[in-house]
Amino acid sequence: MIQLNIFEEENKVEGQLVHQAVSNNNDRLLNELLSEEKYRKCINCRSGWGIPGTPLRMAASKGHLRCVQVLLAHGAEVDCLDVKAQTPLFRAVCGKYLNCVLALLRAGANPNGSLYNNCSPVLTAAREGDGEILKQLLKHGAEVNSRSKILLFTSSTGVSSGPLYLSAVYGHFDCFKVLLLYGADPNYNCTDPKLLPKIKQPKTVLEMCLRHGCGVEYIQLLIDFGANVYLPTLIIEKSTKQNEAVELLLQERGNACGLLINFSLHIFFSVLLTLDKEL
Structure with a gap:
C-alpha cells in the first residue's frame, strides 16, 4: 500500500x-x-x-x-x-x-x-427495476439467488433481501419474471447451504408478496414456476387487502393436479430460456 x-x-x-x-x-x-x-x-x-x-x-x-x-x-x-x-x-x-x-x-x-x-449488480438492477440490465447480467452468468458474502453469515436479512424479493417489494414485475426465467428459487430465492440455516424464520417469497400487497400476478407466476404453496404460514389479518391472491393460493393448495401443471410449465419456460440464450 x-x-x-x-x-x-x-x-x-x-x-x-x-x-x-x-x-x-x-x-x-x-x-x-x-x-x-x-x-x-x-x-x-x-x-x-x-x-x-x-x-x-x-x-x-x-x-x-x-x-x-x-x-x-x-x-x-x-x-x-x-x-x-x-x-x-x-x-x-x-x-x-x-x-x-x-x-x-x-x-x-x-x-x-x-x-x-454487501450489494451486487443484480441486487441493484432488481431494486431499481432495470429489466434489460438485469437480463444482460444474468446472460453473462450472474448469480440469480442470494449468496453468502464475507461477514454476512449472521445477517438476519440475507435471504429476504434477495433479488426476487426486492423486485417484488418494489413492484418491478418485469424483473420478477426475468429472475424466475433465469432460475431464481421461487421459495426462498436462496440455495446457499451456508446462508439459509442462519435465518431463524426465513420468509418465503410467497409470504413476502402477500405481506407487501403485491398483485395476484406475482402469486400466479410463483405458482407457475413451482413455488411450494404449503410453505407459507398463512395468517390473514383484517387489514389484508389480498383477498384475490389469498384465494388463489388456497385454491392451488386444494388443486390435486397443480403439481403436474407446474412441472409442465417449468419445462416450457426452461425451453424458452434456452432459445432466448441462443438468439
Whole structure:
C-alpha cells in the first residue's frame, strides 16, 4: 500500500490529466495520453474527491462509453475496486448505463461484482427495476439467488433481501419474471447451504408478496414456476387487502393436479430460456 501511494504521488500530474480527460468525456485526448507510457502507467491510479477511484470507475459512473472503451483497449483493470469495494460494472449498473454495462461485461467484468461489497449488480438492477440490465447480467452468468458474502453469515436479512424479493417489494414485475426465467428459487430465492440455516424464520417469497400487497400476478407466476404453496404460514389479518391472491393460493393448495401443471410449465419456460440464450 505504501509503494502504491508513493507511485501515485510521483505520477500525480499525469494521473490528474488522465482523470480530467475522462471527467470531460474527451475520449480523443484520453487515447492520445494513453498512447504514451508515462500516462499509461497511471491507468489504474486512484484519485478524486470523496471516494477516490480509477479512471475506469469514473467513466463507468458517468456513463462515458467511449472513455470506457478507450481505457479497456489500453489495458485498464476491469474489476478494480474503490474503497467501498465497488467495481466499475457496479457503478455502471447504479447509473443505469446499459451500453457501459455491456462493454464491461464483454471485457470480462465479473457480473457478480465484488465479494467484499454487501450489494451486487443484480441486487441493484432488481431494486431499481432495470429489466434489460438485469437480463444482460444474468446472460453473462450472474448469480440469480442470494449468496453468502464475507461477514454476512449472521445477517438476519440475507435471504429476504434477495433479488426476487426486492423486485417484488418494489413492484418491478418485469424483473420478477426475468429472475424466475433465469432460475431464481421461487421459495426462498436462496440455495446457499451456508446462508439459509442462519435465518431463524426465513420468509418465503410467497409470504413476502402477500405481506407487501403485491398483485395476484406475482402469486400466479410463483405458482407457475413451482413455488411450494404449503410453505407459507398463512395468517390473514383484517387489514389484508389480498383477498384475490389469498384465494388463489388456497385454491392451488386444494388443486390435486397443480403439481403436474407446474412441472409442465417449468419445462416450457426452461425451453424458452434456452432459445432466448441462443438468439
